[in-house]
Structure formats: C-alpha cells, structure tokens
Amino acid sequence: MLVAAIVIFVCAVLHHFRSNVLRYASLVMTVVFFVVSSSFSLRGVRQTAAAAVPEAAKAAQDLASVPVLDDADVLDGYEDTELDNMEDIDTFSLDEILAENNMEDGNLEEEAPGGLDEGVSDAGVFAIDDWRLVLINKQHPIPEDYTFELGTIKGSMKCDARILEDVFAMLQAAQKDGMKLVICSPYRDLNRQTVLFERKIKAYMRRGMTYMDAYKVASQAVTVPGASEHQIGLALDIVSSSYNNLTKGFGNTREGKWLAEHSCEYGFILRYPQDKEYITSIEYEPWHFRYVGREAAMVITENGMTLEEFVDSLIAGSGR
Numbered sequence: 001m002l003v004a005a006i007v008i009f010v011c012a013v014l015h016h017f018r019s020n021v022l023r024y025a026s027l028v029m030t031v032v033f034f035v036v037s038s039s040f041s042l043r044g045v046r047q048t049a050a051a052a053v054p055e056a057a058k059a060a061q062d063l064a065s066v067p068v069l070d071d072a073d074v075l076d077g078y079e080d081t082e083l084d085n086m087e088d089i090d091t092f093s094l095d096e097i098l099a100e101n102n103m104e105d106g107n108l109e110e111e112a113p114g115g116l117d118e119g120v121s122d123a124g125v126f127a128i129d130d131w132r133l134v135l136i137n138k139q140h141p142i143p144e145d146y147t148f149e150l151g152t153i154k155g156s157m158k159c160d161a162r163i164l165e166d167v168f169a170m171l172q173a174a175q176k177d178g179m180k181l182v183i184c185s186p187y188r189d190l191n192r193q194t195v196l197f198e199r200k201i202k203a204y205m206r207r208g209m210t211y212m213d214a215y216k217v218a219s220q221a222v223t224v225p226g227a228s229e230h231q232i233g234l235a236l237d238i239v240s241s242s243y244n245n246l247t248k249g250f251g252n253t254r255e256g257k258w259l260a261e262h263s264c265e266y267g268f269i270l271r272y273p274q275d276k277e278y279i280t281s282i283e284y285e286p287w288h289f290r291y292v293g294r295e296a297a298m299v300i301t302e303n304g305m306t307l308e309e310f311v312d313s314l315i316a317g318s319g320r
C-alpha cells in the first residue's frame with residue numbers, strides 16, 4: 001500500500017516535471033548561473049586580496065633578473081631586408097660633423113654658456129605648451145597632431161631643425177674641451193623603432209616568456225614605439241670614440257661626465273638619470289640627452305629633476 005502510494009507520488013511528480021520541463025530547466029539554469037558566477041567572483045576577490053600581490057612582486061623580480069637586450073642583440077642573425085629599406089642611422093664623430101658644417105668661429109660664441117637669452121622671454125617663466133617641454137613617455141605618447149621640421153646634423157643624421165644651433169654649439173664646446181663625442185641615432189622613425197621593439201619581444205618569447213612578460217621586459221630597455229623622443233627629433237644619443245656603445249659605463253667616462261655637467265648649458269638634459277627609474281620607467285641612460293631649451297635645462301639639471309617632475313611642477317604652478 002505504502003509502496004503503491006510512493007510509486008504513484010513519484011509518477012505524479014515526474015509527470016509534473018515533464019509537462020513543465022522548460023520552466024524547470026530555466027530555473028535550474030538560473031540557479032547554476034548564479035552559483036558559478038558568485039564562486040568565480042569570490043575566488044577573484046580572494047586572489048586579489050591575498051595571492052595577487054606576492055605573485056606580482058615575484059613576477060616583477062623574475063623579470064628584473066632577465067638580461068636586457070639592446071638594439072645590437074636583435075640586429076645580428078637577421079636578414080636585414082626589413083631594415084635595409086629604411087634609412088639607416090649613421091654614426092659620426094664630432095670632427096666629422098663640425099668639419100662639414102662650416103662652423104665659423106665666433107658665430108656660435110655668442111651662444112656659449114650663460115647665454116640664456118635665446119627663446120626665453122620672461123626668465124623663470126615656462127609655458128607648459130612650449131614645444132621644447134613636450135613630455136613623451138609611456139603614459140604620454142607623441143600627440144597625433146605633433147609636427148616639426150627635420151634639420152640635418154650630418155648625412156642622414158637628423159634632428160628637429162629648431163635645435164640645430166644649440167646642438168652645434170654644444171659639439172663645438174665639447175671639442176674645445178677635448179671631448180671626443182660621437183653622436184648616434186638622433187632621429188629614429190617609427191618603423192625602425194617598431195621593428196626593433198618587436199624583435200626584442202620575440203627574442204624574449206623564444207626564451208620561454210609570455211607575450212605580456214616579454215613586452216614588459218622589452219619596454220624597460222627600449223622606449224615603446226610611439227613613445228620615443230627620438231621620433232620627434234628632440235633626443236640625441238651621445239657616446240665617445242673610446243666608449244661607443246650605449247651602456248651604463250659611459251656615465252663614468254670623461255665624455256659622459258662632461259655631458260652630464262655641461263649639456264644643460266646648451267639646452268639638453270640627461271633624460272633618464274640614475275635612481276629616477278621609478279619616475280621615468282626607463283633605466284639609467286647616461287648617453288640619452290633630451291632638448292628642453294637652455295633655461296629649462298639649467299633648472300632641471302641644477303635641481304636634479306626629471307622632465308616628468310619639471311612638467312608636473314609647471315602644471316601644479318599653473319593651477320591646472
């Protein structure tokens with residue numbers, strides 16, 4: 001009797017379910033959806049709170065220990081048809097550059113150290129929209145409407161035409177002080193920058209890194225395409241004839257020290273100083289000099305600032 005009652009009850013329930021199968025199915029799906037999504041978000045919250053921080057720190061540590069590739073590392077071993085089509089970058093010594101440009105003695109003497117009159121109307125007042133102070137970094141890519149004219153230092157070696165006079169003045173002063181400067185790659189076009197950057201990412205990925213990690217490491221060593229001062233012709237990479245690779249040791253050479261001390265007199269700053277990586281996101285580059293104009297360069301250098309800090313102080317000062 002009891003068994004019969006149970007059987008009838010189960011049959012009734014089953015029949016009920018079968019006739020309402022769609023409604024129950026959607027109910028079950030809804031319940032499943034909520035359970036799954038809440039367990040995901042719970043897990044996410046827990047991970048963010050506890051595990052993510054040490055993981056990120058560990059990853060950063062791992063990435064920091066990866067040897068840095070420079071441009072030379074990704075030039076070897078490639079059939080360089082890709083880069084051959086681009087204008088290659090010349091390297092010229094000071095003597096070669098100055099010889100060709102008919103430097104008239106006395107012509108640039110007036111622009112020598114201390115001559116801060118040029119381009120500055122009100123001493124100590126800087127305009128945030130001054131082209132010389134344009135901030136280019138990972139957070140501030142080159143504005144799409146940025147235009148400038150290229151001027152020739154020598155051969156295919158070019159920079160913003162407006163800074164040529166100060167470039168030559170600095171080179172002449174360096175020569176006078178017996179410095180054997182060598183300028184390389186002042187202006188890089190976007191294609192070349194992009195090719196080198198992508199090669200570095202590939203090289204890191206071949207060592208087993210994920211794309212994201214490879215991108216992070218590559219962007220520590222070179223500027224991310226679209227975020228380089230070289231592309232707007234305001235940066236010079238300068239080394240010396242006795243030390244002609246772009247490595248940190250250049251900072252200890254006579255020429256490296258001369259540039260760090262005197263380049264500001266001609267409107268240049270050491271753009272990526274030591275111990276300021278946390279601001280610039282770029283490792284110390286004792287060879288990379290950025291034109292900002294003489295007056296700003298003096299203020300930035302004398303105060304041991306970065307361009308980021310200087311621009312920030314201008315923004316703060318203008319109340320913007």
Ligand SMILES: [Zn+2]
Binds near residue numbers: 230289
């Ligand atoms: Zn550079």
